[in-house]
Amino acid sequence: MASPILVTGGTGTLGGHVVPLLRASGHEVRILSRSPRPAADGVEYVTGDLLTGEGVAAAVAGARTVLHLAGGPKGDDEAARTLVRAASRAGVRHLVHISVIGADRVPLAWMRAKLESERAVAESGIPWTTLRAAQFHDLTLTMVEKMAKLPVFPVPGGLRLQPVDSREVAARLVELTLGGPSGLVPDMAGPHVHDLAALARPYLRLRGRRRPMLPVRIPGKAGRAYWAGANLTLSGAETGKRTWERFLEERLG
Template identity: 65%
Template sequence: MTKNTVLVTGGTGTLGRQVVPLLRAAGLPVRVLSRRERPDADGVAYVRGDLLGDPATAAARLDGALAGVDTVLHLAGGPKGDDVATRLLVAAARRAGVRHLVYISVIGADRLPLGYFRAKHAAERAVAESGLPYTVLRAAQFHDLAFTVAEKTARLPLVPAPGGVRWQPVDVREVAARLVELALGEPAGAVPDLAGPTVYAMEELTRGYLAVRGRSRRRLPLRVPGKVGRAYRAGENLAPAGADHGRRTWEEYLAERLAA
């Protein structure tokens, strides 16, 4: 196989659809791990594999997918199982002698007492302890997720206003560009987090959506209880000092998304 080949997990997802064309534009051969059969297209080879499927089958398919691969961009993720999937990938990458493993995580992975964040943190540890040269980038929630939440919330008769819960959404294209930059560079370990330019109360995101739609709703103040509420009110999910920030705002994203 041609060296310098890049394997992308999650290459057909929201982030992967932005990353893959950038890798191709950089002149790199690209393979995408996909749960279902897909025809090769636009210089991208699709190989079948499921990181959360039968472990023996998944490992065998990963060995084939990783043959001749120098760099892996691990973008696949979901509500559950990110730690399990990452450990399986790490083991296969070690067997294949991968030279650079790039992983996308989430800001606050080690601070938010929620299952999704804990799995992300466990996945980070699996990468860092793998013995492989690696880079880990933590990013804030994408505008796309904020849009989905705002769109669903806007259908309610009252807009929930969870006190102290804030997001700092970032544009997926800016995250994709940063990941490709990191993949093309030398392994750097944990790099500065990447968040959007502005912090919003959750209620503000929905109100911004409603304003563009020409609608309005009354608010429903809420208090998120327990450890989760305290963590959000403390801003544990927000970019820490020294983080990088994208430029594209929520308002700009909304205008483009709704115009389309």
């Protein structure tokens, strides 16, 4: 019997695209989930928590490939270390990890946690692959929706985003997972770079709303990093094809 591919974060936005692709390729999939779920359609669920370590050893047992997609606002570094320890003991042969463009350049706490997660994977002794991706369209939409609820739409000066479609990132991750360990691979970004005003305009148009735009300043080192484009990869990246405008039309209709 072939060993299952363990996916952490398999019930999230990215995992929701990755898991069906892995199943379509003929692989059994095991998902580490914080909530109990019954097995279905060739997918097994193991209850566990990467922050406490509960259930993680059972999740990695018998898996030769682990795809680490789980992430949150904090604690990603500790979660990665917990997973790495269990995977090393279980004899995992390929650890695939999703990170974020700018993890090594933008001085924010959650970016530092992402970088520490990368280091935990790279220093684990397990053959590994890490893909850094730009902000997903889905998360960009959540941000724009929240800002559009304000009477004035804030536009941070110097902030540019290169949003990428999560379905395209999922397809790339599956390709990497089914291939051999590759280390740090080229980043994956969207087809266009936008400032926040350019992201907001098509959203507001589709929603039939108007908002005045108010330039604001991002202070400190983070502001300087964004002005310098530290969160972007303008050359050498794998580039998705689905644009922000197309995503909005599909999502908002």
